[in-house]
Amino acid sequence: MDGQLMAFTGVAAGMVAMPGADFAVVVRNALDTRKAGVATAFGVAGGLLVHTALAVAGLAAVLVAVPVVFETVQLLGGAYLLYLGAGALIAVARHRSAATAPSAGARGEVPGPRPTVRLGTAQYLRQGFFTNALNPKAPVLFLSLLPQFVPAGQPALPRTLLLATIVVGMAAVWFPAVALLVDRLGVWLRRPRVSRALEATTGVLLTALGGVLLAELVLT
Incomplete structure (x- = not known):
């Protein structure tokens, strides 16, 4: 493995492992079931596949160069994170109300595990996919990152495909x-x-990330 490829592998590992919206959604859904968490995880990987494919094809440059397209993705991404975050916070409030309900306390019952609304595997997969795919910063990141690890004089397409993989x-x-x-x-x-x-925690994180995206859109 050449030096540049080793360096990129380290950078990519840090980038993937860095906690963020993807991590929060995977953890939250894994609390429902293992199957839900794994489906969400593969959805996130699918979103990354979209971003890397766009970067390899050069379409990410169009996203960056055309402000209205970039802003639309940013709006959708921010709104989706707010939706997920608000859903998590509402669920927490409902579970807390159920746990402290007078009828339960009067009967001396011990509150059980949090009730969950189980979604289908495809829905968890979509949650992971859209959480990642609607991140407007990812195309910019890959567009600027991948070319840095293509050695001079080497064909760009095979190399960027390898990096994306x-x-x-x-x-x-x-x-x-x-x-x-x-x-x-x-x-x-x-x-x-x-x-x-x-x-x-995941609800606050997702809501904050969504709010930051929308705030950047308003302030720019």
Whole structure:
């Protein structure tokens, strides 16, 4: 493996593993079931595949060069993150209300695990995909990053395809591993208090990220 490829692998690993909206959505859905978390994880990898394919094809340059297209993606991305974040926070409020309901306390019942609305595998897959695919910063990142690791005099297309494959491959390993770890720790993580804290944290994170995207759109 040449030096540039080794350097890119390190950069890509840090980029994929960095906590953000993708990580938050995978963790939140893995609290429902292992299958939900893994499906979300592969959806995130699918979103990365879109971004890397656009960068390889040069279409990311069009996204960056045409402000209205970029702003539309930013608006959709911010709104979608707000939607997911608000859904998580509403769910936390409902679970807390259910746990402290007078009827339950009067009967001396111990609140059980948080109730969940189970979605189909395809819906979890879509959540992961859209969370990543609607990130407007990703095309800019890949457009600026990939060419830096193409050696002078080497054909660009095969090299960028290889780099894109490395990124997507890492995501296809890392995010399912996160989902499996969350499921492995499920006995502890699904305790009502811990589960609500995690869901509240992911809800705040997703809402904040969505708000930042929309604020940038308004301020620019």
